[in-house]
Amino acid sequence: MSKDVAIIGVGQSAFVRGYEGSIRELAFEAYSEAMKDAGITSKDIEASVIGSAPEYDKQRSPSGLMAEYLGLNPQPTFNVESVCSSSTTGLWLAYSMIKAGLYDPVVVLGFQKMSEITSADSQERMGRGADIMWESPFGTMMPAYYAMHAQGHFARYGTTEEDLALIRVKATSYGKINEKAVYRKELTVEQCLESAVVASPLKVFDCCANADGSSCMILASADKAKEISSKPVYVLGIGSGTASLTMTGRNTLYGLDCAKVAAKEAYEMAGLTPQDIDVAEVHDCFTIAEMMAYENLGFAEPGKGAELIRNRETYIGGKIPVNVDGGLLSKGHPIGATGGSQVRTIVLQLRGEAGDMQVPGAEIGLVHNIGGVGIYGNVIILGR
Amino acid sequence: MGFEKFGQISFTAQSKVGDDFVDYLEKGELRGTKCTKCGTTFFPPCAECSNCLSEEMEWIKIEGTGNLISFTEVNYGPTGFENDVPYILALVDFDGVKVFGRFSKDVSTEKLAVGASAKAETVTYEDGQVGYQFLPA
Numbered sequence: 028m029s030k031d032v033a034i035i036g037v038g039q040s041a042f043v044r045g046y047e048g049s050i051r052e053l054a055f056e057a058y059s060e061a062m063k064d065a066g067i068t069s070k071d072i073e074a075s076v077i078g079s080a081p082e083y084d085k086q087r088s089p090s091g092l093m094a095e096y097l098g099l100n101p102q103p104t105f106n107v108e109s110v111c112s113s114s115t116t117g118l119w120l121a122y123s124m125i126k127a128g129l130y131d132p133v134v135v136l137g138f139q140k141m142s143e144i145t146s147a148d149s150q151e152r153m154g155r156g157a158d159i160m161w162e163s164p165f166g167t168m169m170p171a172y173y174a175m176h177a178q179g180h181f182a183r184y185g186t187t188e189e190d191l192a193l194i195r196v197k198a199t200s201y202g203k204i205n206e207k208a209v210y211r212k213e214l215t216v217e218q219c220l221e222s223a224v225v226a227s228p229l230k231v232f233d234c235c236a237n238a239d240g241s242s243c244m245i246l247a248s249a250d251k252a253k254e255i256s257s258k259p260v261y262v263l264g265i266g267s268g269t270a271s272l273t274m275t276g277r278n279t280l281y282g283l284d285c286a287k288v289a290a291k292e293a294y295e296m297a298g299l300t301p302q303d304i305d306v307a308e309v310h311d312c313f314t315i316a317e318m319m320a321y322e323n324l325g326f327a328e329p330g331k332g333a334e335l336i337r338n339r340e341t342y343i344g345g346k347i348p349v350n351v352d353g354g355l356l357s358k359g360h361p362i363g364a365t366g367g368s369q370v371r372t373i374v375l376q377l378r379g380e381a382g383d384m385q386v387p388g389a390e391i392g393l394v395h396n397i398g399g400v401g402i403y404g405n406v407i408i409l410g411r
Numbered sequence: 412m413g414f415e416k417f418g419q420i421s422f423t424a425q426s427k428v429g430d431d432f433v434d435y436l437e438k439g440e441l442r443g444t445k446c447t448k449c450g451t452t453f454f455p456p457c458a459e460c461s462n463c464l465s466e467e468m469e470w471i472k473i474e475g476t477g478n479l480i481s482f483t484e485v486n487y488g489p490t491g492f493e494n495d496v497p498y499i500l501a502l503v504d505f506d507g508v509k510v511f512g513r514f515s516k517d518v519s520t521e522k523l524a525v526g527a528s529a530k531a532e533t534v535t536y537e538d539g540q541v542g543y544q545f546l547p548a
Contacts, residue, residue, distance in 0.1 A: 151489035160426065161455040164418025164542070165513050166485065166492035171500050174483035182481070182525030226500075227484040227520060274502050275454055275509040280481040 028298045032125050033252035033259035034409070035132065036065025036245035037371035042209040042359035045142045046239035050079075050086060051096040054138045054241045057364070058097050061134070061243035067255060069098035072245075074130035076105045076120050078113030078137040079363030082152045085143060093136060103130070108363075110156045111312060112398035113137055114242055115366030115405040119267055121246045132247035132255075137368075139361035140239045149237060156399045158273040170234055170313065172274070172400040174226035177315035179280035181228065184330035188228050191314035192219035193336045195232050195356055198311065200342075202357025204383045209238040209359035233314040238359030242367025244374075260374045263391070264299065264408035266292025272402050283316075285404030286323040286395060293393075293406040294325075301325030304347060304408070305389040306376045308369035310397040311354040320395050321349070324406070348386045351376075366396035370407065377411050418542050420491050427458035431470065436533045436541045443508055444468040454508045476548045477505040479527045484520045501545055503529045514545045522547050 038060025040046075046053050062068065075097070077090035086092055090106035093099070109116040114137025121133035141149055150168040157167055180186045196216055202208040214232055222231040252259040268288025271277055278284060294300060301324060309324065311317035321332035326347045335341050341349040352358050352372045355365060373392035375381045394407040414429025415421045417436070426432075428444065435442045443454035448465040454473060459466050482501035488494070499514040501523075510531060514523070530548040535541050 147490045147493065150487075151491065155422070158455070159422040160414075162511050163422050164420055165500060165511070166419060166488050166495055166498060167500065168485070168487075168489045170487075171483050171485050174485075175481040175500065175502065178483060178525060179481040223486070224484075225487050227486075229483075273455065274511045277502075277509075280502065 028263050029296055030261045030263065031249055032122050032246055032262045033249055033256070034244055034262065034370065034374050035247050035252050035256040035259050036061040037374045038064060038243040039207055039368050039371050040241045041207045042238040042240035042361060044209060044238060046140055050084065050089065050138055050140050051092060053140055053239060054093055054136055055097065057241035057243035058136055061245050065245045065256060072099055072102060072132060072134050074103045074105070074124060074133045075099045076107055076117040076133060076135045078107050078117040078135065079139055080108060080110050080113060083139055083141055083143060083362065099134070109398035109403040111310065111360070111362050112366050112396040112403050112405050113363045115370065115394065115396040115407060116403065118244060118246065118366065118370065118407065119265060119405060122262055122265055125246055125248050131251050132245055135244045135246065135367060136241065137364040137366060138241035139363040141237050141361055142239050146237065161273060169400065170229050171226040173313040173315050174229040176280050176319065177228050180315060180318065183281045184333070186318060186333045188220060189216060190333040190336060191233055191318065192216045194311065194314040194317050195219045197336065197342060198350060198354045198356035201351050201384060202353030205353045205358055208353040208357050210236045210353070210357040229313055229315065235312045235355040235360040236357065238361045240359060240361035240364045240368070242364040242371060244367050244370055258378050260377050260409050260411060262407060263410045264293035264295070264297030266290060266296065266406045268292070268404045270401050272399065282319050282323050282329070283397060283401035283404060285401050286320065286397060286406065289404040289406040290324050293408050297408040299391065299408060303391050304393045305391050306351065306373065306386040307347060307349045307393040307395065308352070308372050309349055309395040311350055311356050312360055312397070314356065316397065317350065317354065324393065324395055343386055351384045351386060366394070366405065369394045369396055373409050377409060416541055419495065419536065419540060428456040432456055433541060435470065436543065439533045441473045441531050441533055441543045442470045443473055445471045452508050454510055473505050473508055473510060473531060475505065476528045476530050477503040477510070479523060479525060479529045480504050480509065481525055482514070482520070482523055499523070501529070503531065503545055512543055512545055518547060
């Protein structure tokens with residue numbers, strides 16, 4: 028088990044619709060919370076990594092702006108992008124830099140102000156995260172791609188629309204108690220099933236809530252972490268994988284291979300198995316994505332994911348609580364900020380600071396963050 | 412003509428394989444490429460082989476009956492496709508060569524199931540753009 032790098036501070040803005048400020052001010056909210064959490068100031072930071080999906084930003088090359096606004100000049104700054112997994116890709120980069128002995132500590136900041144463009148434009152731009160030569164000309168978008176995975180999962184395993192609705196109902200029960208979530212209402216299975224079909228079989232409530240938001244993580248070497256922090260959370264394992272961007276290159280449409288590759292790497296590095304995980308944050312951009320994550324991460328056998336949610340095993344008190352902060356579905360999904368927010372949730376869980384959302388006695392946590400329709404997969408295992 | 416003629420809306424005009432691909436569509440043929448050195452097949456067509464790095468490719472016909480891997484009926488289109496809905500996107504496997512596209516407008520999802528047979532045909536749209544579409548087989 029690796030315990031060379033720790034997370035010593037986390038922060039997150041509220042995830043909201045239509046943030047009334049600029050991206051620099053949005054970023055500052057998460058940054059300031061994380062820095063206060065770590066008990067350090069900008070001059071203590073040796074490098075910064077900034078994650079966002081740039082098609083939403085009017086500002087070009089936002090890392091330059093953020094380094095200036097957050098007081099991080101003249102230290103080096105790096106911009107990373109892997110669509111929805113940008114900030115955990117940032118974590119991966121920060122982890123590597125610290126392990127290599129280059130910079131320590133390193134701040135990873137993710138942000139997205141998605142409200143700068145319309146929802147239709149947003150769908151079109153997200154759709155262009157897929158193959159623009161061969162697929163976008165047919166009118167593709169994210170819900171459609173995930174809908175094809177849902178259809179594939181239904182056909183192979185007998186999963187139903189009700190099973191997916193159960194996942195959303197769980198998300199809303201936790202979104203309701205998360206003060207930083209954008210969607211605070213509770214939904215019933217009936218309400219989910221009656222909502223308009225976006226791309227069959229996925230309905231409005233199978234889709235995550237777009238939001239503006241920011242997240243921040245501060246990483247340090249184990250030695251530095253012990254100097255600075257009384258409550259470091261260690262990166263025990265980290266894995267990353269990819270799959271073909273074009274659907275024609277995929278082996279199957281009922282799971283995400285990039286997640287399986289990333290999970291295997293992370294479990295092996297940590298010397299842990301799925302049964303060792305006490306709490307998980309998975310990338311539920313759509314309900315079907317959480318269902319596939321149960322199976323791709325080994326929380327359920329392939330095809331048995333539906334049983335987990337039917338038996339409420341992914342609620343607090345169940346075998347493996349998943350997305351007990353509301354997930355992307357209810358907490359919201361500001362692309363570049365999402366991974367950092369997932370990591371923050373797990374760090375708070377492992378420190379016993381998750382309030383009403385606390386999983387009692389959680390010691391090992393996992394983050395699963397996906398970019399695009401399973402193009403990029405990052406899995407991170409954390410422990411005290 | 413160039414690759415800007417491909418599909419309802421083309422997002423890019425230039426590709427080494429684009430002109431030939433569109434020419435074949437206009438002749439009623441859907442084609443992918445095959446590496447003449449190692450035999451790897453590609454759809455979408457590629458000008459280069461990622462397996463053996465050869466640039467010697469030949470065009471192969473995609474024909475016959477394929478297997479429907481998955482599909483979805485889209486009710487809310489992204490920018491540029493708002494008035495096109497509903498339409499059915501699908502992935503069809505033609506004996507190991509997978510093709511992504513749409514079903515013909517007159518096909519309803521009730522007639523479709525994962526694992527069902529499907530075939531592809533070339534199509535010319537009202538505005539002169541060219542493409543291909545799937546039909547149940």
